[in-house]
Amino acid sequence: MTCADDFDPADGAKPLAASAPRMNLQHRRVFLRGTGLRQVADYLAQSFAALLGLEACVLYLYDHRRANLVAVTSVGRVTDLRRLGRIPLDPGTGLAALAASPGEPGGSVSLPLWDSRRLLGVVYGRMNPGRVPDPGLVNLARAMARGGALALSVALAKPGGNSGVAKARLPRYQGVAGEFLLNPYLTRYLESALRLTQPDGAVVLALLRLAGPGCLGRLPYRGCPVPAPRALGRGFGLGRGSNRVAVVWLGLSRQDAAARLRLLMAGSLSLDDIIGRTAAVARPTSAAVVSHNEDLVGAGSMLAVASDLLDLQTCLQSTRRDERREPVHQLTGDAAAMVMDSHVLAQEIDRQRQVLQDAIASGCDFQDRHVREISERLDRLIVVMMRLMGHRGAVP
């Protein structure tokens, strides 16, 4: 796979703006108008299944905060593109051009939130105006999926209607339209990291969710992360808006990386020390760490799990803010819990289990709203753990 030809630093930092007539890379958008989320999710899942020759495709659609799942859909193999129910999006050429290539039998893969943007661009033929749809991405996804199942995470950049919709639960999202916001650089970044590392060397990937304005880090050049002077690792920020994500490749063991990140979250270490060349006002609000060989093997799995963990951490932090009114459900508030990895996840599952048991022991019945909320949260934690174990091969 070559991933250097279509590199464009501005692309990773801005939402797509495909419907704009000008071919400005910084303002390409894919707008979804007058279409329900279910239709959008179904269409995308069908498109990807056909495009990549997959047996199945599961698509997770998140809200613009990239924290709340608003739709899940899955499809089996779709071999006839004419059967795809088109939705009123601007037509692209990438789908028809690439769909003829058959998939190979094999396993499954999950692509994380930000990486899916490239696939979206391929589907609509809009990733790089004037160039052919990105064959590198298609080859990568096909190679990773090997014709098995593909799980995609896609985010809505902005919910349609008023902002209150974003806080609503799943049913109220029906009929909402918005634009997708995804970023293409994670896969190529991590592929580079894995390529440049000895087979038994440590590759620790950290995803940081940032608050505050300002760009940080150096963008990768031709798919390779740029080292920053005096920094512990290499990394760059994705986007400039709130809740943007920074990707950091740390040349440390997982334990050491987690320890440094905890110092960072506690304010004892600056972001500049970690990643270099940062804007001082940018600060991390949550972090997720995964380790190659220790946690997982393979770029796709690492990205998928790191993305899961970061979304989970964001969700937990949001819950913690909400729960200040209800101390019985209060989550761990120390800095250690703000860095999510497989160990913290396991501890959090145990802790939430105990909170649930305590609530029931205190007299709450199974219909109680608090019990249901804890149960939903626990379910989500368990699903991420099971998905992680699935990437390890421990879950069928």
Next chain:
Amino acid sequence: MAVVGSDNVEASARPLIFVVEPNPFMAEMERSILRSYAVEFLSPETVVRAAVSRRPDLIIAEIVLRGRDGLALCRELKARPETAAIPFLVFSVVDAAAEAAEAGADAFLLKPSERNALAPEVRRLIGPPRSHGREATP
């Protein structure tokens, strides 16, 4: 369920499992784990009527449900002669094995965090997907 025609043998030979699971994340995970079976997700309100009319091979339910809890669901299904023989597996985040047994459940599983136990338990209750009794008529 009698099936005519060999084309339908494989699909109908797969055991039918009804799942009552309120969480979409978990539902998707269960669908993935049980992909070798014919799995249908139902609400607590519809599962009883569906079980009476279609006689699934297994019912899996969470305890914490909106409307009525999984244990009440289990009690009702076990009290009905048409559905009493259908194995009922409680698959829950709540550690309530004793309550599940008291409600008549055939098995209880705490939703796992370290390893998957669902598929083996389903196999134990109703057998592997391919060797099940829902066969085509000769």
